[in-house]
Amino acid sequence: MKYTQLGEKESREEEGGGQTMKVGYLGPRGTFSEEASFRFFEGQDVTWKACTSIPDVLYAIQEQDVDYGVVPIENSIEGSVSMTIDTLSGNEDLFVTAEIVMPIEQGLLTNPGCKVSDIKEVWSHPQGLAQCRNFIREIGAEAKTYDSTAKAAQEVAASKRTDVAAIGSSWAAKIFGLEILQSNLQDLTENHTRFVVVRKGAIPLPESDHTMLLVTLSEERPGALVHVLNIFAAFGLNLIRLESRPTRKKLGTYQFFIDVEAGVETDDMQKAVSVIGTFGHQVRVLGGYKKDKKK
Ligand SMILES: O=C(O)C(=O)C[C@]1(C(=O)O)C=C[C@@H](O)C=C1
Secondary structure (H helix, E strand, O other): OOEOOOOOEOOOHHHOOOOOEEEEEEOOOOOHHHHHHHHHOOOOOEEEEEEOOHHHHHHHHHOOOOOEEEEEEEEOOOEEOHHHHHHHHHOOOEEEEEEEEEEOOOEEEEOOOOOHHHOOEEEEOHHHHHHOHHHHHHHOOEEEEOOOHHHHHHHHHHHOOOOEEEEEOHHHHHHHOOEEEEOOOOOOOOOEEEEEEEEEOOOOOOOOOEEEEEEEOOOOOOOHHHHHHHHHHHOOOOEEEEEEEEOOOOOOOEEEEEEEOOOOOOHHHHHHHHHHHHOOOEEEEEEEEOOOOOO
């Protein structure tokens, strides 16, 4: 039996399936999240739900309004998308099943008849603004945040103003009838965002080759984190990401997001999780994925 990247058996017909999947993403139409979702679910029978914010995508999964959600988790220029990792860590039911890596090209989107020198404000998602910090400073514009790059584009179009611009995708420009005054605005040409596909409840992920964990140390003492890291090392497990985030319970206390280069189902991975647990540390498997090598 073959499994999909979502951990489901590939042949739905065999099980009398064939039903449409409902997938949520950050809307409105024209976001990078929409493009990532379309790429990942290409060729599958999907009904789409455009949500108004990243947490809304994750809440829609939790409330079973959608079967899957696609959310950005990390950008090569700006780092983690904290809204995603904090909502994931706060909701025990959410489970990561796949990864999508996509190049991000930010454009300056305006109503027709606009010049760069006219622009007083640029509107975008905080990640879009952060990726283009140098450009915004150079033109001396004020930055205004929106829930998504496409929402900003929609608002620029609705305003009909010629002294504001959105930062977003060429796809959003097309949808909202905007001009692309300048392309590739991001501070560095290498600009990739990692998205994850999330569902409610854990499932087997036999094809995964990476595991995402959330570790909370049993106590704050010298060497506690090193102790956990040594357990991974003892099982020969390579860590590709280690990030601390506030627990949001008490100032100065942290939890650790760890990506391990091993499938969720592998023996070493399961043993490492269990050994870490026996020392009183909390380990939650946030999910797993097959590395997206399309980058
Ligand atoms: O606003 C969008 O278009 C999104 O899909 C969100 C998002 C993000 O949060 O990182 C996705 C990719 C880009 O990095 C910029 C914005």
